[in-house]
Amino acid sequence: MRQARFIATMTLLASLAAPAFAQLAGDADRGEGFWNQCKGCHMIGPEARNRIGPPLNGIFGRRAGAVEGFKYSKSMARMGSDGLTWTFETLDAYIDNPKALVSGTRMAYRGLKDPQDRADLIAFIREFSDKPRDIPEAEPSIVTSQPQLADEVLALQGDPDFGEYLASECGTCHQGDGSDQGIPSIVAWPEEDFVVAMHAYKQKLRPHPVMQMMAGRLTDEEIAALAAYYATLEPQ
Amino acid sequence: MAHNRRTFLGGAAAFTAATLAAPAVIGQAKPRVVVIGGGTGGATCARYIAKDSDGAIDVTLVEPNATYYTCYFSNLYIGGFRTFESLAHSYDKLTGEYGITLAQTTAEGVDRDAKTVTLASGEVLSYDRLVIAPGIDFRDGAVPGWDLAAAEIMPHAYKAGPQTQLLKAQIEAMPEGGVFCMVAPPNPYRCPPGPYERISMVAHVLRERNPTAKILLVDPKEKFSKQALFEEGWQKHYSGMIERIGPDFGGANVSVRPDTMEVEIDGTVEKVDVCNVIPGQQAGRIAHVAGVTEGDWAPVDPFSMATKADENVYVLGDASAQGDMPKSGFSANSQAKVAAMHIRGALTGSRVFPAKYSNTCWSLIDTEDGIKVGASYEPTEEKIASVSSFISQTGEDAALRKVTFEESLGWYAGITADIFG
Numbered sequence: 001m002r003q004a005r006f007i008a009t010m011t012l013l014a015s016l017a018a019p020a021f022a023q024l025a026g027d028a029d030r031g032e033g034f035w036n037q038c039k040g041c042h043m044i045g046p047e048a049r050n051r052i053g054p055p056l057n058g059i060f061g062r063r064a065g066a067v068e069g070f071k072y073s074k075s076m077a078r079m080g081s082d083g084l085t086w087t088f089e090t091l092d093a094y095i096d097n098p099k100a101l102v103s104g105t106r107m108a109y110r111g112l113k114d115p116q117d118r119a120d121l122i123a124f125i126r127e128f129s130d131k132p133r134d135i136p137e138a139e140p141s142i143v144t145s146q147p148q149l150a151d152e153v154l155a156l157q158g159d160p161d162f163g164e165y166l167a168s169e170c171g172t173c174h175q176g177d178g179s180d181q182g183i184p185s186i187v188a189w190p191e192e193d194f195v196v197a198m199h200a201y202k203q204k205l206r207p208h209p210v211m212q213m214m215a216g217r218l219t220d221e222e223i224a225a226l227a228a229y230y231a232t233l234e235p236q
Numbered sequence: 237m238a239h240n241r242r243t244f245l246g247g248a249a250a251f252t253a254a255t256l257a258a259p260a261v262i263g264q265a266k267p268r269v270v271v272i273g274g275g276t277g278g279a280t281c282a283r284y285i286a287k288d289s290d291g292a293i294d295v296t297l298v299e300p301n302a303t304y305y306t307c308y309f310s311n312l313y314i315g316g317f318r319t320f321e322s323l324a325h326s327y328d329k330l331t332g333e334y335g336i337t338l339a340q341t342t343a344e345g346v347d348r349d350a351k352t353v354t355l356a357s358g359e360v361l362s363y364d365r366l367v368i369a370p371g372i373d374f375r376d377g378a379v380p381g382w383d384l385a386a387a388e389i390m391p392h393a394y395k396a397g398p399q400t401q402l403l404k405a406q407i408e409a410m411p412e413g414g415v416f417c418m419v420a421p422p423n424p425y426r427c428p429p430g431p432y433e434r435i436s437m438v439a440h441v442l443r444e445r446n447p448t449a450k451i452l453l454v455d456p457k458e459k460f461s462k463q464a465l466f467e468e469g470w471q472k473h474y475s476g477m478i479e480r481i482g483p484d485f486g487g488a489n490v491s492v493r494p495d496t497m498e499v500e501i502d503g504t505v506e507k508v509d510v511c512n513v514i515p516g517q518q519a520g521r522i523a524h525v526a527g528v529t530e531g532d533w534a535p536v537d538p539f540s541m542a543t544k545a546d547e548n549v550y551v552l553g554d555a556s557a558q559g560d561m562p563k564s565g566f567s568a569n570s571q572a573k574v575a576a577m578h579i580r581g582a583l584t585g586s587r588v589f590p591a592k593y594s595n596t597c598w599s600l601i602d603t604e605d606g607i608k609v610g611a612s613y614e615p616t617e618e619k620i621a622s623v624s625s626f627i628s629q630t631g632e633d634a635a636l637r638k639v640t641f642e643e644s645l646g647w648y649a650g651i652t653a654d655i656f657g
């Protein structure tokens with residue numbers, strides 16, 4: 001019974017998840033079409049230089065207002081010194097409505113309203129910045145999406161089988177036999193402590209970049225499943 | 237059911253000693269998975285399929301070498317921080333404890349219509365699902381003057397084993413005040429920080445043994461991973477030893493002359509004592525032979541790692557084109573688990589969960605000066621996309637760097653146990 005419901009909810013989750021992710025990851029080829037709206041003022045690619053707008057090579061991860069020799073509006077320059085950095089999210093907001101993000105911007109563009117269109121355009125622009133494949137610390141390509149879980153999916157809570165699958169990722173560093181060599185053992189950790197610790201990483205209360213990253217993308221159900229699984233293990 | 241039957245017919249058509257010897261009986265053959273390449277991706281995938289299917293799937297791992305030497309930590313071996321033996325891993329547990337059949341030979345051909353793999357021995361294996369994880373090969377002509385034969389003089393040491401030993405021996409035999417040169421690869425290549433960790437380890441050895449020696453790093457890339465961290469470390473530990481020639485100074489215009497131990501950089505000839513040539517790379521040959529590549533790499537479905545060309549054929553690790561994940565052992569291991577789950581789902585109906593991917597790469601700059609970079613990824617229709625990343629910071633204190641180094645030891649123990657059992 002539980003098994004049947006589980007499969008049903010997994011199918012539901014899979015079908016929910018796919019389009020939700022797809023919306024966020026742009027299609028660079030399609031995005032090139034929207035680039036026509038930008039290229040009157042901006043250049044991109046190996047020969048790019050300042051024109052009416054600054055070149056957009058390497059924009060991912062760059063401070064706003066930071067291209068040498070380009071005369072920015074006061075507003076953009078101030079945003080840069082206040083710490084605005086171009087990422088998927090900030091570019092998305094800026095392209096949606098430039099003046100909403102940077103009130104005094106000189107960029108005379110009314111904005112691209114459809115989120116998918118923007119994602120595609122950003123994917124095209126992304127091609128001319130550091131690639132995460134080559135420079136793993138480069139600015140991420142998309143924002144993570146946690147699909148809204150239906151009530152049924154909460155049936156996943158504390159499911160040790162699901163936890164076992166998820167744990168295959170933990171096992172790359174935390175050894176399954178409970179040995180502790182530079183990376184602590186998490187075998188047979190009491191369920192509740194495990195859950196509390198993972199949420200503390202997720203909320204960045206506990207420091208450690210690898211664990212913050214790993215926990216940051218786990219749903220509540222996934223954390224519960226992992227806790228349930230690890231609690232069943234015995235150190236060897 | 238349909239494809240079990242088709243497999244059986246395929247097997248019968250191939251009709252070899254192998255299919256005769258197999259316990260499979262007409263009409264009740266177990267589903268078969270063939271994994272080409274017993275490296276990080278292939279061995280992980282074979283182990284996870286065998287482990288989680290409890291014998292319901294017949295897994296054959298094709299790998300010519302009896303021992304796998306990890307590339308990870310091979311730089312530490314060069315630096316004198318690990319023994320060569322500590323890089324070695326056998327397939328004994330995979331065969332003994334997990335019931336995986338090891339075919340110790342090379343796969344030479346793939347017939348995707350007949351669903352068969354031909355081995356160097358002439359044996360033909362039939363499969364329901366095929367996993368290809370051959371790692372990288374070097375692109376012909378990537379560095380003019382260099383070819384695989386020249387690797388005996390100018391080693392790549394980018395597939396761990398005798399090449400790594402050769403490079404280490406050459407470094408240790410360098411004349412006093414000699415020149416070590418590395419020709420770094422263009423993107424994309426396996427292990428983005430790998431060449432720069434190696435430079436650090438070479439500098440470490442030379443500082444101890446041959447402090448007047450020089451290191452010349454010829455690099456076609458403008459930027460590289462962990463650049464600020466490496467450059468800070470080189471300044472701190474190896475001041476004045478390392479010179480990097482980037483593309484602005486001709487670093488992309490290099491040829492080598494193994495006979496005379498010369499390197500020509502943008503028209504200027506340098507005489508060097510050791511030359512580590514790491515050429516541009518592509519998917520291992522068998523992926524091309526199988527017809528699942530486009531250009532240098534094999535495009536895959538971000539949700540499953542199945543190839544775009546054939547849903548029954550998966551490509552893992554360095555050979556795949558998947559999007560944002562770097563070509564690393566951590567990535568290959570992560571991808572292998574997703575593929576294993578999908579393959580089991582397809583063959584035995586077991587549960588398939590949404591894919592999750594991650595990567596972390598540790599590097600060592602000097603004794604107990606460890607750094608790391610990592611990211612997590614989600615599959616999207618377009619590619620496996622990075623969703624968050626982190627990196628060690630410049631100026632971190634020695635205690636934190638030491639902890640980071642110790643983590644890398646734990647990671648090595650963890651991942652090798654995860655791959656080889």
Ligand SMILES: Cc1cc2nc3c(=O)[nH]c(=O)nc-3n(C[C@H](O)[C@H](O)[C@H](O)COP(=O)(O)OP(=O)(O)OC[C@H]3O[C@@H](n4cnc5c(N)ncnc54)[C@H](O)[C@@H]3O)c2cc1C
Pocket residue numbers: 272273274275276277278298299300301304306307308309310311341342343344369370371372393394395426427430431434520521522552553554555563564565566567568596597598
């Ligand atoms: C110097 C260096 C340092 C590195 N450091 C790190 C690190 O710190 N962390 C990290 O995560 N990664 C690191 N890496 C990268 C890592 O080694 C690779 O990304 C990883 O090994 C890729 O796994 P793979 O399965 O794709 O290929 P491999 O591990 O190379 O395995 C491929 C296997 O396939 C076999 N094979 C090839 N063709 C055939 C055929 N036709 N038939 C049968 N078998 C075949 C080969 O013999 C080999 O065993 C490093 C790499 C280098 C070079």
